[in-house]
């Protein structure tokens with residue numbers, strides 16, 4: 530393919546060389562003349578292991594060129610990758626004026642073009658930017674609507690400085706967001722032969738995944754440092770500890786617990802976090818990440834409550850009361866807290882939990898429920914069908930038989946699912962907390 534790459538910084542310089550190395554005809558563009566000259570002379574404009582040698586070789590073959598002339602770059606290519614910087618703004622947001630300027634220049638250069646062109650934004654931008662800012666600029670400058678001779682994609686960049694040549698050919702995932710269905714095909718063709726999961730999604734999801742990834746990476750580092758602080762204060766070697774931690778690929782380093790749904794609870798997580806925070810305070814350890822966890826978890830319960838209020842339900846059916854399915858353990862169950870909150874505001878509530886029978890509760894469970902919901906036995910329904918006269922169903926646990934829910938929704942009633950989503954057809958009246 531003939532490709533132009535706008536911005537010859539860390540991302541653009543590597544992408545320019547790696548695509549040329551895969552046999553494409555590539556031209557790099559930058560407003561800084563010295564970066565362009567550097568490529569023309571066969572040198573890398575940035576420090577990156579292996580890049581100098583690769584660029585020298587590719588410039589010699591004639592597959593790699595560079596220019597400051599935007600119109601020429603667009604004229605000699607069929608696909609443009611925008612890799613210019615998006616630095617932090619004064620208020621912590623994102624400066625998009627470099628991206629907008631490049632979109633303006635590409636759009637103007639496309640005005641009289643009759644052959645198809647694909648514009649791919651690689652710079653990191655906040656969700657919504659590609660559709661609401663870049664699309665309209667291109668439409669205005671070209672004088673044509675998206676899809677009329679040109680298309681727009683968002684394609685997040687995941688490479689890491691220092692190992693970016695390797696990362697280019699071994700990406701963890703290839704994600705492309707489309708403005709119009711089918712537009713991603715020519716871009717995906719560039720990755721032919723590269724093994725990685727491919728996701729074609731909306732522009733916004735492609736923009737968001739970059740932030741989800743980076744937020745998670747940042748949280749991982751901060752978590753390791755805070756655990757390190759705790760380890761040091763008790764004389765434990767944090768390197769050995771984190772090695773043991775990472776060996777657990779079932780629950781720790783895995784997809785476990787990574788589905789948005791509802792708050793956590795139970796007899797362990799809240800109690801142990803509280804104890805850890807108590808210990809940290811008494812040893813003057815500042816652990817802002819860990820300290821924020823319980824308040825954030827509590828917010829989730831309040832958010833569900835507010836969401837339920839918006840439905841103006843006359844009668845609520847709650848499925849599940851224990852802190853998770855397949856147990857009768859009610860201690861610190863977020864569903865008990867939610868039920869308490871709803872009852873406190875005078876809502877009518879019926880609860881069904883296959884494993885919780887008021888008469889059978891003993892020990893800590895009985896004490897907990899007597900303190901929080903002494904009239905539980907009156908609210909507990911023996912069968913799912915007893916929830917039939919409710920107009921809003923709150924799914925705190927998954928239903929063993931989703932067809933029951935389908936019938937429920939078919940009767941025009943509503944349901945909110947806090948379980949992280951059962952595989953259900955998209956039906957009106959069926960919502961999740963975050964989807």
Ligand SMILES: NC(=O)c1ccc[n+]([C@@H]2O[C@H](COP(=O)([O-])OP(=O)(O)OC[C@H]3O[C@@H](n4cnc5c(N)ncnc54)[C@H](O)[C@@H]3O)[C@@H](O)[C@H]2O)c1
Pocket residue numbers: 535536537538539540541558559560561564612613614615627630631651652653654686687688689690
């Ligand atoms: N550096 C990384 O490891 C990395 C990884 C993933 C994503 N990103 C994202 O990729 C984008 C680029 O990052 P970077 O580190 O390569 O930035 P950078 O600052 O190193 O490079 C940006 C380049 O764009 C050029 N430029 C600015 N305006 C231009 C214009 N109008 N026309 C042509 N060129 C122009 C600049 O001169 C500069 O050379 C950012 O949005 C960044 O957040 C970076």
